[in-house]
Structure formats: C-alpha cells, structure tokens
Amino acid sequence: MxxxxxxxxxxxxxxxxxxxxxxxxxxxxxxxxxxxxxxxxxxxxxxNFGGLRTNGRAEAELPLSVRARSEWRKIEALIGERCDVEFTGHVEIADRPDHMASLETWAKMAEGYGVKPLLLSAAATKRRFPWIGSEVLGGCFVADDGAANPxxxxxxxxxxxxxxxxxxxxxxxxxxxxxxxxxxxxxxxxxxxxxxxxxxxxxxxxxxxxxxxxxxxxxLDVMAPQMVVSEPFPLTVTSTVDYPVNGRFFYARQIDRGNLLFGRGPGRADLDSRRAQYVPQNAFDAARIAMDVLPFLRGRSFIRTWSGVEGKTAxxxxxxxxxxxxxxxxxxxxxxxxxxxxxxxxxxxxxxxxxxxxxxxxxxxxxxxxxxxxxxxxxxx
Ligand SMILES: Cc1cc2nc3c(=O)[nH]c(=O)nc-3n(C[C@H](O)[C@H](O)[C@H](O)COP(=O)(O)OP(=O)(O)OC[C@H]3O[C@@H](n4cnc5c(N)ncnc54)[C@H](O)[C@@H]3O)c2cc1C
CATH class of the missing domain: 3.50.50.60 (FAD/NAD(P)-binding domain)
Known part of the structure; x- marks a missing residue:
C-alpha cells in the first residue's frame, strides 16, 4: 500500500x-x-447505555434528535443490520410539582418538533409502570423512543x-x-x-x-458516565425510565435477554490512557437506588460495572x-x-x-x- x-x-x-x-x-x-x-x-x-430518547432533550438539540430518530427507524434498510433497535418508549418521572411543571412545558414545546409526548398523572404512571416502587407525581412518556445495542x-x-x-x-x-x-x-x-x-x-x-x-x-471537559448490569430475569421493565434522585437521574432499561442496565454515579476518565475506570462506591450507590426505585430487584445479583470516556461542553x-x-x-x-x-x-x-x-x-x-x-x-x- x-x-x-x-x-x-x-x-x-x-x-x-x-x-x-x-x-x-x-x-x-x-x-x-x-x-x-x-x-x-x-x-x-x-x-454506552444504548438509549435512543428524544424525551427531555434540550430544545436546541431536538431538530437533530428528531432527524436521527427517523434514521434509527429504518436502520436495517440502511445498513443491513437491526442492531437490536427497539422502540419500547421512554418515561421521565417527576417527583416534585416544579419538575412536573417543567415536564408540561417541555411536552408543549416538543410537540412543535413532531415529538408526541404523553403527560401522565400519578395514577396513570403507576398503572402503566407498576414496577416503579418509589413515589411518583407523574411523568412524561414518549412511546416512539427506544434503545439499540451500542x-x-x-x-x-x-x-x-x-x-x-x-x-x-x-x-x-x-x-x-x-x-x-x-x-x-x-x-x-x-x-x-x-x-x-x-x-x-x-x-x-x-x-x-x-x-x-x-x-x-x-x-471541552471530560466526563465518565458509569453503568451497572444485573443478572437476567423475566421481562418486567417494559420501557426505559429516568427517575430523579437528589437532583440527578437514575436511568434503567431491561434488554430482551433479561438483564437490567442502569446508570447514575460517575466513573473517572483519563484522556491520556484513553480509559475510564468505574468507581466501586458509585456502583454500590447506584445499586441501592435501583432497589429503591425498582423494589423487585432486591435479591438479584448485579454482575458488572463499567464506565466510558466522553467529551463534555459547558x-x-x-x-x-x-x-x-x-x-x-x-x-x-x-x-x-x-x-x-x-x-x-x-x-x-x-x-x-x-x-x-x-x-x-x-x-x-x-x-x-x-x-x-x-x-x-x-x-x-
Ligand atoms: C456509559 C455511557 C452511557 C451513555 N449513554 C448514552 C445513551 O443512553 N444515549 C445516548 O444518546 N448517549 C449516551 N452516551 C453518550 C454517547 O455514548 C456519546 O455521546 C457518543 O458515543 C459519542 O460518540 P463520538 O463518536 O463523538 O465519540 P467516541 O465514541 O468516543 O468516538 C471518538 C473516537 O475517536 C477516536 N480518536 C480520538 N482521537 C484520535 C486520534 N488522534 N486518532 C485516531 N482516533 C482518535 C477515539 O479512539 C474514539 O473511538 C453515553 C456515554 C457513556 C460513556
């Protein structure tokens, strides 16, 4: 050559x-x-977590996100592989009135970009997602959102x-x-x-x-989101969920092989070695939160944790x-x-x-x- x-x-x-x-x-x-x-x-x-959500995106990013979503919908026709893409929806849960109000504002704005958010009351959220154990005030659900296998x-x-x-x-x-x-x-x-x-x-x-x-x-700063995965169990978590805990989201989804992926605490990224390390305590904290938000997880094993290197702007x-x-x-x-x-x-x-x-x-x-x-x-x- x-x-x-x-x-x-x-x-x-x-x-x-x-x-x-x-x-x-x-x-x-x-x-x-x-x-x-x-x-x-x-x-x-x-x-990464594999989440394909338009839900909750900043308005500035929505045109790009909505355009991306239509490509994800035809991924198999484009590249010849489905890449485990599925559209099982994404729900952002509110636990405080001001958060619920911001979901309402977001939903109104997002409709203008072709997103179809569904605002849910506390009762409707519990009915649709009975596996959420913690308190909910309501939620915003986007049925067209989904996930892929990264x-x-x-x-x-x-x-x-x-x-x-x-x-x-x-x-x-x-x-x-x-x-x-x-x-x-x-x-x-x-x-x-x-x-x-x-x-x-x-x-x-x-x-x-x-x-x-x-x-x-x-x-450009650097960040290191950290993930945890559980052992497989029968399908329970039917949509991706974002749940606020002390001002930060706990997020989770169950893949069709049964494992639950969830994330919250940061790991540590190092640009020179090109690696991110998980922080053990943050994995334990995430697991504790997971068992509070999704109580059916108690008694299950969490089998792996990892992190990744990501660029972060202000x-x-x-x-x-x-x-x-x-x-x-x-x-x-x-x-x-x-x-x-x-x-x-x-x-x-x-x-x-x-x-x-x-x-x-x-x-x-x-x-x-x-x-x-x-x-x-x-x-x-
Ligand atoms: C744990 C985790 C969970 C996440 N969850 C989600 C999620 O659910 N949904 C979502 O939308 N996003 C998620 N993200 C963010 C998402 O993964 C990133 O925003 C996205 O993958 C960035 O893609 P990229 O191509 O810009 O970067 P990268 O995937 O980092 O690719 C950049 C590439 O450039 C290469 N490179 C750098 N310098 C050089 C060089 N000098 N020479 C040659 N190659 C070079 C690197 O090796 C690297 O492979 C998550 C991220 C992490 C870490």
Missing part, C-alpha cells in the same frame, strides 16, 4: 459520529477514509460505509494534522499520510486536542459545524453524555455540510464558537 493517499474526506474518529458521517458521505459518492486509534466503536459509542451499531455503520467504498483504518492513531493551504495532511501511525480536501473532527473526548493542532481552541450541546479558520473542516464532538441517539442525524448533517455546503437541520445552537463573545455563524439552509 502506498504511503500516501488522497481522499475527498478524512474522518478522524471511528465512533458513532465519525462512522455515521463516513456512511452518509460515502452514500453521496464521496471518497472517505476513517482513521481510528483503536477498534471502531470501542470508546463511548460502544460502551456494541453492534458503530461496527455495522463501519461495515456499511466500507461496502460503499470507504476505507476504515483501525488501531491507527493520528500523529499530526495540518493544512498545507490546499489539503489537510493527516499523518498516521500505520497508514502513512492521508491527504483530504475535507476533514471531519469526530474524535470524541479528544476533539479539543485535535482541534488545537489546527490552531483552534474549544472548551452547556451539554455538542460542537457541531464548520470551522471558522479552515472551511473544509467540520467539527462534530463533545456530545456530553447523549450523543449516541444523535449519531445518524450528525452523520447526515456532516454529509450535507460537505456535499451541499449547508444543512436544513437547525444546528445554530451547536455552533463550535458559541462560547466566544460576539461570535455567530449559521450553517442552516
């Missing part, structure tokens, strides 16, 4: 953002290469992109990125030098470091849009703990920005430069 190759687009990062971008770009006829430091989907995109999604988008002609280079960290005035020059550990007319920065929690090589600074919206200093560069990182569901929407938008020069999806609130005073840009059509 030659030590130098030329591409329409080089994508850095083989998580869901990068692979969906590669897939939709290849679908639109672009010659794409994806460079991934490890295995595709081995970081946040492969270890272990399957990124690798299958990679396979589909490869079938369309994309090159996927795994175990191949990017050493340096630069721009020679005409092309992006991506020097890799094992695949030589790739030259791209366009570059997609989809490097997740490492997106800030990559941008810095091209002279751009973004305020307003929890991603950095998504065109670079100001390099027009051929698109940033798509910093998904702040809820970017799995957005993945296919992000891929479509990135492909549109590169192929059409604009997107019809409203992403202004994700402007990468929004934290700089007086900076505004629009990629909207």
């Amino acid at each position: 030659s030590n130098r190759s030329d591409w329409d687009v080089v994508v850095i990062g083989g998580g869901i953002a990068g692979l969906c971008s590669a897939y939709y770009l290849a679908l639109r006829g672009k010659r794409v290469a994806v460079i991934e430091a490890g295995a595709v989907g081995a970081q946040a995109s492969g270890v 272990r399957l999604v990124a690798p299958n988008f990679a396979l589909a992109a490869r079938t369309l002609g994309a090159r996927i280079c795994e175990f191949n960290p990017v050493r340096t990125v630069s721009h020679d005035g005409e092309h992006f020059i991506v020097e890799t550990e094992n695949s030589g030098v790739l030259r791209g007319i366009n570059l997609v920065n989809a490097s997740g929690a490492w997106g800030g470091r990559l941008a810095a090589q091209l002279g751009e600074t973004f305020p 307003d929890s919206l991603p950095f998504l849009g065109r670079s100001r200093s390099h027009p051929g560069l698109i940033h798509a990182f910093g998904f702040s703990g809820h970017g799995f569901q957005l993945g296919p929407g992000v891929g479509l938008v990135v492909a549109e920005l590169i192929v059409d020069g604009k997107t019809a999806t409203q992403i202004d609130a994700c402007n990468p430069y929004r934290f700089e005073k007086g900076q505004e840009s629009s990629d909207a059509a």
